[in-house]
Amino acid sequence: MELKVLDVCVARGGVPVLEGLTFEVAAGQALVLRGPNGVGKTTLLRTLAGLQPPLTGEVIYPEDSGAYASHADGIKAQLSVTENLAFWGDVHGADVPDAVFAAFDLEDLRDRLAGTLSAGQKRRLGLARLGVIGRKVLFLDEPTVSLDGFSVKMFARWLQGSHLAAGGIAVIATHIDLGIDAPELELAPFKAAPDARDGADEAFL
Template sequence: MGLIVSDVTVARSGAPLLAGLSFTVAEGTALVLRGPNGIGKTTLLRTLAGLQPPVAGTVTFPDDSAAYASHADGIKAQLTVVENLRFWAEVHGSTVPDTVYQAFELTDLKDRLAGTLSAGQKRRLGLARLGVIGRKVLFLDEPTVSLDAFSVKGFARWLREEHLARGGLAVIATHIDLGLEAPELELSPFRAAPDAAGGSDEAFL
């Protein structure tokens, strides 16, 4: 089973942002979310991942199969690259595949303290966590922030050849072309009316 989204409405601080969203994402495929800043891409991703409840509708995917990656790198500065990935692997009861270091250009950085890495290197290390946690459903919010064009291509290659090819799926909010053969969902038509499902004033009743 993949991801099934049925008639979902999402809100931020009590104010509905997007309404009437229905779509599916099959195993082995990705969906790219498009829309202007502030329309609700991050709120939608957080709702899909279960970090906040939808105002209406349902989100269905296999239990304990999802991971949400935001702009934060989620790394420990005092640990090395190897130690960071081992930490996340142990949290999720998995191991670190050797291929992860090559896929995310970390081979020559294994023994470096994460706190000494550049912004792009930290981002690659943060994304490399996705390769060790063993989650099939990925919700990715602007995953390529701080990456140069070469690293963007490398991440897209990992996503296509490792994650999706092995039956995973991904929903990605991004403003750039990742080079994936994936459908895009423009969110502008789903912008909620100001009084949809109540409104922000309800928070004060």
Template sequence: MTALLSVRDLRCARGGVPVLERVSFDLAVGQALILRGPNGVGKTTLLRTLAGLQPALSGEVICAEGVTAYASHADGIKTALTVAENLSFWAQVHDRTVPDSVYATFDLLALRDRAAGTLSAGQKRRVGLARLAVIGRPVLFLDEPTVSLDAFSVAMFAGWMRDVHLAGGGCAVIATHIDLQIDAPTLDLTPFVAAADADGGSDADFL
């Protein structure tokens, strides 16, 4: 099966300090990988590195150009715009139109014309997740996507991930502390914590 994303012997750092090493995996069409591990183990660091937001220390992330999207804890919402205007904005940026189904899928029908700044945290998160359905990027890197969501909304998001995104030819790497009920392997990052001081610089770095 052809991989949409291949990660080879990746070593990554945060703030100049090596955090993870020896991370390798492949994701094909329809596959997701759930990242687990205690606070500070490096889930965000790995996702940022996979998304190209920071360089790897070594190793390879093999993926086609322009097919990835990264979503962090921040919703990236423009508060003065309505929900519909936010979704239209993202659609335009990606040269797409907003599928009508998105409003029902993310339970946003009643909120369509509300200024996004007036939404609750969970409602804002639903708009942020709906953005993923609008932009049409097949390779998603998601950092705690269900923060602030109630159980109904978590199930709704998981349903979209499973039945629309993955079934529609996408893949995803998802850091989450909760069980999304998605049929996907889990990668616990604990064994991949970088060896202490393995690349911690030298006195010469400070001179």
């Protein structure tokens, strides 16, 4: 399994923001996207995940193997931690591995209502979904928002030791060093040329 991105151009609101992107990520590998705010990291991730089409080029990976995780935690406040994970398991036809609770430091929170959790605990619960849904190709947009240093290391340990070690793939937009073994792709050089925007006002980018 691998992810192939071939001469892709992505757009925000119909306006090209990144162009000429070509790269591959093999099974068991991650790629970290770097670039200033507004360069198009989220737009690229959404395009790779199939949530919007590229203007040009191809994105190739096995069908139904991708998942996009945004800044939103995607949890139901009225459900417990266990019930939230079971909900996502049901959606994807998967059981909740017991190891997920330990991997994301949720063992003592199993019966707590998600709405009573701290911001960091909610984020860990949101990320724990990734260990339940069984998708091999993860597109992660600032996954460590609201996490303290200990929790960042915990997430990186799960990503490297569980997801990637099992042959998974991850493309991650982040401003911090996750401490994982992964090459980085600076997106600024792929910023779309002004003439590709048909004179659009950059204030809207």
